[in-house]
Every structure is written in structure tokens, then in C-alpha cells.
Amino acid sequence: MIPKLFAALALALSIAPAGAQNVYPVRPVKLLVGFAPGGATDQLARLFAMKLTERLGQPVIVDNRPGSGGNIAVHQVAQASPDGHTLVMAANYVAVNSALGRNPYNWQRDLSPVALIASTPNLLVVPANSKIHALADILEAAKRPGSNVTYGSPGMGSSVHLAGELFSVMAGVKMTHVPYKGVAPAEVDLSAGVLDLMFDSISTAVPLVEAGRLRALAVTGKQRVKALPNVPTMEELGMKGFNVEATYMVLAPAKTPTFIVEKLCTAIADISRQPEVQRFEEGLYAQPLKGGAAETNAFLKGEEQKWVDVVKASGLKID
Structure with missing residues (x-):
């Protein structure tokens, strides 16, 4: 009887860590914004933070880190732990600045695209x-x-x-x-x-x-x-x-587990379908967008290539 008890206990202990790994979030989530309060990026971040708090069961807190055209916030997320507790409401300046050689990070290496939000x-x-x-x-x-x-x-x-x-x-x-x-x-x-x-x-x-x-x-x-x-x-x-267009999106650190990205994608998609959310976005002259990790990644790649071509054709140089 005792050997069977020990065997059952050992099996439970071996399963517990794997199950625990799929619990998210386990503490408040920070949603960084690379601009001062009041702008479109900030307003969208606060709306989705409130709605995500309701969906995820943990507070989602907007953290404004203005500077360098939004890049300070994105850079901090690129350096954060890939556990889904530090995100950023960014926009296509991530790809534009990459085309201009202005990013202190490599978005394809250092970030995990999560979902598209809206465009203006x-x-x-x-x-x-x-x-x-x-x-x-x-x-x-x-x-x-x-x-x-x-x-x-x-x-x-x-x-x-x-x-x-x-x-x-x-x-x-x-x-x-x-x-x-x-x-x-x-x-x-x-x-x-x-x-x-x-x-x-x-x-x-x-x-x-x-x-x-x-x-x-x-x-x-x-x-x-x-x-x-x-x-x-x-x-x-x-x-x-x-x-x-200014295209808004949520990004996470690279190597964020797939189940976390998928959970965020599902929550954001459901939030985006809510009539009050769409009315709020309309007030910002914004068009709601659909798209998860793959679509966000493809958009950023296409956007970067577009501006690389423009920079070459125009001879544009930005210090």
C-alpha cells in the first residue's frame, strides 16, 4: 500500500510543475506606452488594459515611458523577461525606425508580435x-x-x-x-x-x-x-x-511562451469585437484591425521593406 502511495505522490509532483507553467498571469501585467499620457497610443492602451484586467484576472497597468519616438518603451520590453508580464502598446514606428537604422534593438530577434489593434x-x-x-x-x-x-x-x-x-x-x-x-x-x-x-x-x-x-x-x-x-x-x-497609417499593436519579449501569446491574442480579439470598444476607436478616427501573432509579424516585415525602399529611392538620411 505504501509503495503505491509513494508512486502516486511522485506522479503528482512530476505533473504539477508542467501544469503550473500554463498558469498566466500570476501577477500584475505592465503594458508600456512609449509616449506621454493623452495621445492615441496611450488612450488605446488604457482601454485595452482595463478590458484585459477583466479577462485575465490580474491588473493590467499602463506604464508610460516616453522618449525616442516610442523606442524607449519598446527597448525595455525587448530586454524584459519573456513571461508575458511586460508588454508594450507599440505602432509601426518599430518597423519604420528599423528601416531608418534608428532602433537600439532588432525587432525580429528581440520581440514577439502578439496582436494588431487598430490603425489611423x-x-x-x-x-x-x-x-x-x-x-x-x-x-x-x-x-x-x-x-x-x-x-x-x-x-x-x-x-x-x-x-x-x-x-x-x-x-x-x-x-x-x-x-x-x-x-x-x-x-x-x-x-x-x-x-x-x-x-x-x-x-x-x-x-x-x-x-x-x-x-x-x-x-x-x-x-x-x-x-x-x-x-x-x-x-x-x-x-x-x-x-x-499609424498601426497599433501589442508586442512581448522574444521567446514568450506560445500559450501566453495565444491567450493574449484570444482576449484581444474578443475585446476588439465589443461594440463599446469599436465606438471608442471610432472616436479616435481609428479602424479596428484583426490579426494575431503571424499577421502582426507579417505586417511589420512588409512595413519595414516599404520604408527601406522609400529611403533608398529618396536618399533620405536621418541622424
């Missing part, structure tokens, strides 16, 4: 009193001998800047990039007519359009936005393949 386009805008009324007017002005068409951005390497670079490459024109220390001062100069145009962040551009300070010419994403139903996409205006 930029908005091609001009001053309200501008003589530019259509995309064709920009092309005509930029091709005119001695022309100096200017476009602003909140900094070198931002999506606002790179949208202008992509446009120049695809249209075969030269424009002058004027970087600012933030989107607000660039919008002030654009509204005043100091700049000719800008591929502005949609969240700040729409209110200026509605206030009559700017005129919207095109959306840089794959589809029109509900707030501006009469504004066409760049593709509709003949720029086939033009797509510049």
Missing part, C-alpha cells in the same frame, strides 16, 4: 485660403521650374514626414521638408500659410478642418473616414499603393 490614417491638408484645391494642383506646383513646395512635420522620421517622402517618390516630384518640434507649431504655420501642405495626424487635423482653418484634400489610409465622408483616399485620387 494621416490627412493631407492645406491652409484654408490656399490656391491648392486638389492633388493635381500640388503636382503641377511641384513640377513647375523653380518651385519650392513646402510641407511640415513634427520631426524627422515621423509618419507625417515619411508620408511626404513617399508622396515625393511615388509622384516623382521634389518638395521641401520643414521639421518642427511637435505637431502643434507645424499646424500653426500651416494655418497661417507659412507652409504649403502637411500630411497631418488625423486626430489633430480634423478639428482644424472643422474649424475652417485647414482644407482636407485626401486621406492617406485605405478607406475614407466617417468624420470626413467627402474626402477621398490617396488611392482614389490615382496614387495607387499609397498607404500611410
Whole structure:
């Protein structure tokens, strides 16, 4: 009888560690954000943190680590323990900065893609009193001998800047990039007519359009936005393949166990289907996205290659 008891106890002990390995999470989860509170990345992170807390049974805490265009937060996650308790709400700047050689990490080696969240386009805008009324007017002005068409951005390497670079490459024109220390001062100069145009962040551009300070010419994403139903996409205006969006995603450290990634993917997919979540994203002019680890990985690879090609074609150099 005693030998059988010992055998049963030994079997239980051998099984227990394997079962324990599949328990997640076992403590609060940190969701890092590479920007200050209040922006679209932060707002999405806080929404999903609240919903994931309900689903996972442990607090999911947003931890803002601003700096280096989001890269400080991503780098910290790349160095974290791969146990699923440190995540980051990132965006496609991970791939863009890789194409520009600006990352202190190798995302394919150091990170585990988890899930796509949502995307927001930029908005091609001009001053309200501008003589530019259509995309064709920009092309005509930029091709005119001695022309100096200017476009602003909140900094070198931002999506606002790179949208202008992509446009120049695809249209075969030269424009002058004027970087600012933030989107607000660039919008002030654009509204005043100091700049000719800008591929502005949609969240700040729409209110200026509605206030009559700017005129919207095109959306840089794959589809029109509900707030501006009469504004066409760049593709509709003949720029086939033009797509510049901020695409938000959750990433984990490399070698995070598959069962953890799959559990997070399932939870995020269920959360994304909730009507209140979709209404919140619509308020950010965001389009909900579907996609787990494989789709997120494929997106980042494609995004990086796109910007590698643009950098080569434009001769762009960013210190």
C-alpha cells in the first residue's frame, strides 16, 4: 500500500510543475506606452488594459515611458523577461525606425508580435485660403521650374514626414521638408500659410478642418473616414499603393511562451469585437484591425521593406 502511495505522490509532483507553467498571469501585467499620457497610443492602451484586467484576472497597468519616438518603451520590453508580464502598446514606428537604422534593438530577434489593434490614417491638408484645391494642383506646383513646395512635420522620421517622402517618390516630384518640434507649431504655420501642405495626424487635423482653418484634400489610409465622408483616399485620387497609417499593436519579449501569446491574442480579439470598444476607436478616427501573432509579424516585415525602399529611392538620411 505504501509503495503505491509513494508512486502516486511522485506522479503528482512530476505533473504539477508542467501544469503550473500554463498558469498566466500570476501577477500584475505592465503594458508600456512609449509616449506621454493623452495621445492615441496611450488612450488605446488604457482601454485595452482595463478590458484585459477583466479577462485575465490580474491588473493590467499602463506604464508610460516616453522618449525616442516610442523606442524607449519598446527597448525595455525587448530586454524584459519573456513571461508575458511586460508588454508594450507599440505602432509601426518599430518597423519604420528599423528601416531608418534608428532602433537600439532588432525587432525580429528581440520581440514577439502578439496582436494588431487598430490603425489611423494621416490627412493631407492645406491652409484654408490656399490656391491648392486638389492633388493635381500640388503636382503641377511641384513640377513647375523653380518651385519650392513646402510641407511640415513634427520631426524627422515621423509618419507625417515619411508620408511626404513617399508622396515625393511615388509622384516623382521634389518638395521641401520643414521639421518642427511637435505637431502643434507645424499646424500653426500651416494655418497661417507659412507652409504649403502637411500630411497631418488625423486626430489633430480634423478639428482644424472643422474649424475652417485647414482644407482636407485626401486621406492617406485605405478607406475614407466617417468624420470626413467627402474626402477621398490617396488611392482614389490615382496614387495607387499609397498607404500611410499609424498601426497599433501589442508586442512581448522574444521567446514568450506560445500559450501566453495565444491567450493574449484570444482576449484581444474578443475585446476588439465589443461594440463599446469599436465606438471608442471610432472616436479616435481609428479602424479596428484583426490579426494575431503571424499577421502582426507579417505586417511589420512588409512595413519595414516599404520604408527601406522609400529611403533608398529618396536618399533620405536621418541622424
